[in-house]
Amino acid sequence: MLFGKALIANRGEIACRIIRTCRRLGIATVAIYSEADRRSLHVELADEAWTVGPAPARDSYLAIETIIGVARRSGAEAIHPGYGFLSENAAFAEACAAAGVVWVGPPARAIRAMGSKAAAKALMGRAGVPLVPGYHGDDQSPDVLAAEAGRIGYPVLIKASAGGGGKGMRVVERADALAEALASAQGEAHASFGDDRVLIEKYLARPRHIEIQVFADTHGNIVHLFERDCSIQRRHQKIIEEAPAPGIDPARRHAMGDAAITAARAVGYAGAGTVEFIVEADRFYFMEMNTRLQVEHPVTEMITGLDLVEWQFRVAAGEPLPSRQGELAARGHAFEARIYAEDPDRDFLPSTGPLAHLRQPRETKQVRVDTGVRAGDTISPYYDPMIAKLIVWSETRDAALRQLAAALGEYEVVGVRTNLGLLRAIAGHPAFARADLHTGFIRRHPETLATASGGNERTVLAAAALAVLADERTGTERVSAGDGWSPWGMADAWRLNAEGYQDLLFSDGGGDAVTVRAWPQGDGSTLLDLPGARVRAEREDGCFVRLDGVRQRLPVVRRGPELTVVVDGSNHVLHLVDRFQPPRGETKADSRVTAPIPARVSRVLVVPGDIVGKGAPLLVLEAMKMELTLAAPRDGTIGAISRAPGDMVGEGEELVTFAMAADGAT
Numbered sequence: 001m002l003f004g005k006a007l008i009a010n011r012g013e014i015a016c017r018i019i020r021t022c023r024r025l026g027i028a029t030v031a032i033y034s035e036a037d038r039r040s041l042h043v044e045l046a047d048e049a050w051t052v053g054p055a056p057a058r059d060s061y062l063a064i065e066t067i068i069g070v071a072r073r074s075g076a077e078a079i080h081p082g083y084g085f086l087s088e089n090a091a092f093a094e095a096c097a098a099a100g101v102v103w104v105g106p107p108a109r110a111i112r113a114m115g116s117k118a119a120a121k122a123l124m125g126r127a128g129v130p131l132v133p134g135y136h137g138d139d140q141s142p143d144v145l146a147a148e149a150g151r152i153g154y155p156v157l158i159k160a161s162a163g164g165g166g167k168g169m170r171v172v173e174r175a176d177a178l179a180e181a182l183a184s185a186q187g188e189a190h191a192s193f194g195d196d197r198v199l200i201e202k203y204l205a206r207p208r209h210i211e212i213q214v215f216a217d218t219h220g221n222i223v224h225l226f227e228r229d230c231s232i233q234r235r236h237q238k239i240i241e242e243a244p245a246p247g248i249d250p251a252r253r254h255a256m257g258d259a260a261i262t263a264a265r266a267v268g269y270a271g272a273g274t275v276e277f278i279v280e281a282d283r284f285y286f287m288e289m290n291t292r293l294q295v296e297h298p299v300t301e302m303i304t305g306l307d308l309v310e311w312q313f314r315v316a317a318g319e320p321l322p323s324r325q326g327e328l329a330a331r332g333h334a335f336e337a338r339i340y341a342e343d344p345d346r347d348f349l350p351s352t353g354p355l356a357h358l359r360q361p362r363e364t365k366q367v368r369v370d371t372g373v374r375a376g377d378t379i380s381p382y383y384d385p386m387i388a389k390l391i392v393w394s395e396t397r398d399a400a401l402r403q404l405a406a407a408l409g410e411y412e413v414v415g416v417r418t419n420l421g422l423l424r425a426i427a428g429h430p431a432f433a434r435a436d437l438h439t440g441f442i443r444r445h446p447e448t449l450a451t452a453s454g455g456n457e458r459t460v461l462a463a464a465a466l467a468v469l470a471d472e473r474t475g476t477e478r479v480s481a482g483d484g485w486s487p488w489g490m491a492d493a494w495r496l497n498a499e500g501y502q503d504l505l506f507s508d509g510g511g512d513a514v515t516v517r518a519w520p521q522g523d524g525s526t527l528l529d530l531p532g533a534r535v536r537a538e539r540e541d542g543c544f545v546r547l548d549g550v551r552q553r554l555p556v557v558r559r560g561p562e563l564t565v566v567v568d569g570s571n572h573v574l575h576l577v578d579r580f581q582p583p584r585g586e587t588k589a590d591s592r593v594t595a596p597i598p599a600r601v602s603r604v605l606v607v608p609g610d611i612v613g614k615g616a617p618l619l620v621l622e623a624m625k626m627e628l629t630l631a632a633p634r635d636g637t638i639g640a641i642s643r644a645p646g647d648m649v650g651e652g653e654e655l656v657t658f659a660m661a662a663d664g665a666t
């Protein structure tokens with residue numbers, strides 16, 4: 001008998017995804033939530049939801065005692081940790097057992113054995129699993145590390161032994177850059193994991209990341225569920241995954257599967273795990289083992305037709321694995337794209353804020369959307385900024401890729417920056433279609449980062465103009481009183497002049513403003529004089545526009561004078577210009593540096609009185625899984641620094657000001 005009730009010690013899409021399986025299996029669900037997540041989707045979906053503390057993860061989703069207390073009081077018999085947070089925390093696994101709650105995960109000793117990349121490599125080496133040439137010894141003296149790097153041969157990659165999430169990783173091209181890279185990797189490792197030990201690996205030039213999903217039960221059975229290719233990455237982090245891995249023949253699949261099973265057996269594994277390999281030419285090497293459910297597990301589910309969360313619960317309940325290796329088969333091809341609230345133009349800095357508009361693809365048998373947010377929810381600075389995972393399946397890779405591109409095209413997100421443009425560019429790239437996969441794909445094809453903007457100016461202007469006219473008619477324009485920009489409240493004469501037209505002035509932020517002359521017609525349509533053409537335009541059902549008889553979806557999201565028109569999933573921002581308001585003066589080169597997102601100050605690199613050049617690093621912030629260096633906006637002398645390492649700062653908060661020069665210029 002499976003569990004009657006389970007607690008899900010996580011949030012976001014993975015909590016929602018686990019709840020879905022529980023519901024199907026008849027397991028009642030207990031959600032936990034932080035104060036920032038009071039109204040989250042996972043709270044709504046669960047049978048009960050218990051508050052566990054303030055927004056910062058260490059006070060809520062990482063609060064072991066509190067979570068165990070909730071499990072006891074709610075009568076949960078098992079705890080599923082999801083991924084991230086406590087999922088690879090051996091102490092938590094032990095605390096569950098001590099409290100008499102079943103831990104849905106591997107034994108604590110297996111988590112510990114794989115928790116250090118260095119110790120895991122030593123163990124795997126002894127078990128005969130191939131390793132990337134490198135050094136993973138205990139001696140961390142700079143001389144030894146330098147000698148080992150020289151022996152391995154540059155370029156080398158430094159990794160935090162305790163690492164994860166791409167943190168504490170540095171590529172070093174030449175010997176003279178080693179010392180500095182070591183210091184910064186050790187610093188980041190210490191700050192992130194409280195452990196500054198590192199290992200060094202040969203840095204492979206054009207590798208693929210291919211991983212094997214393994215599953216073990218407590219009766220000695222271990223199987224693998226084939227492989228996933230996760231080579232499309234940014235910042236050493238996956239954004240598109242697929243299964244099976246293109247170009248892997250059955251012999252290689254078998255060899256990698258065997259190596260993964262050997263790895264799992266060597267640590268006495270049970271439950272779901274992933275053995276990650278780095279692959280170059282026809283060689284594969286063990287990289288690390290993740291002792292949990294992986295973010296990208298759905299592609300494996302799509303090709304095997306299995307529910308891995310169900311398997312996790314069955315194994316945790318002591319049941320044998322539902323299938324033997326020989327009974328497992330893969331069919332078709334699946335992709336997953338991770339849609340993140342982040343800004344590809346700013347080194348993938350997370351982007352936070354309310355999702356003013358959100359539309360996701362419709363789910364079918366072949367299209368799956370795993371998400372934890374709804375329109376109106378906020379992407380907060382406290383947690384991973386993933387909006388959703390889009391998973392598609394088809395019989396062939398080509399067909400699945402077409403599904404991926406089409407479904408990505410259905411996404412509409414307004415309110416935060418996203419990586420959708422990048423994902424679409426990759427899905428449509430000929431090199432991706434050829435399966436020319438390697439971890440440097442984005443670097444190799446920088447055009448994927450160029451923000452493509454579908455739709456022409458006329459379409460965008462027409463949609464914006466109709467939205468403004470509609471708002472005006474219904475009086476629903478969302479402008480706070482006292483904004484001072486709105487022309488609508490002003491003179492009635494403005495509304496429609498004697499000739500029966502109205503001029504709307506739009507600017508796109510740069511360049512000249514464009515006037516759209518609108519002539520409302522008796523039949524509800526409007527004639528719009530757009531640059532170079534007059535069109536007959538009608539707005540339908542809020543999100544659709546008919547232009548000269550052609551109907552298309554063109555949602556417009558309005559926030560004050562700012563209008564975002566979504567064309568084929570790309571956002572175009574226009575500003576409605578108040579013709580009675582004088583334009584704001586140009587601002588001078590900034591004399592202050594503010595926090596772009598809420599964050600923690602991790603390092604301050606300057607002191608008052610320092611003379612810095614434009615672009616010089618001033619201080620380092622940490623938010624979610626990212627370090628962000630703030631640079632001087634101009635040349636000048638540092639005046640005041642208002643924050644110290646360890647401080648939490650809010651968005652827009654002033655951190656550094658420049659000193660006033662004697663002449664009063666800043």
Ligand code: ADP
Pocket residue numbers: 057083084085164165166237238294295296382383384386624625
């Ligand atoms: P993977 O290889 O599965 O991406 P990572 O080691 O990069 O694994 O991290 C595991 C996952 O845990 C991440 O992808 C991320 O979604 C999640 N995660 C990490 N940190 C957080 C956090 N602070 N809040 C929520 N989720 C997180």
Ligand code: ADP
Pocket residue numbers: 132157159163164165166167201202203204205207209233236237276278287288439
């Ligand atoms: P994490 O714990 O952050 O997942 P991994 O060791 O799994 O760290 O490595 C993350 C990514 O870094 C890999 O998917 C790969 O793209 C890259 N990487 C790791 N090791 C190497 C290497 N030796 N050479 C080149 N790239 C590597």
Ligand code: MG
Pocket residue numbers: 276288
């Ligand atoms: Mg990894």
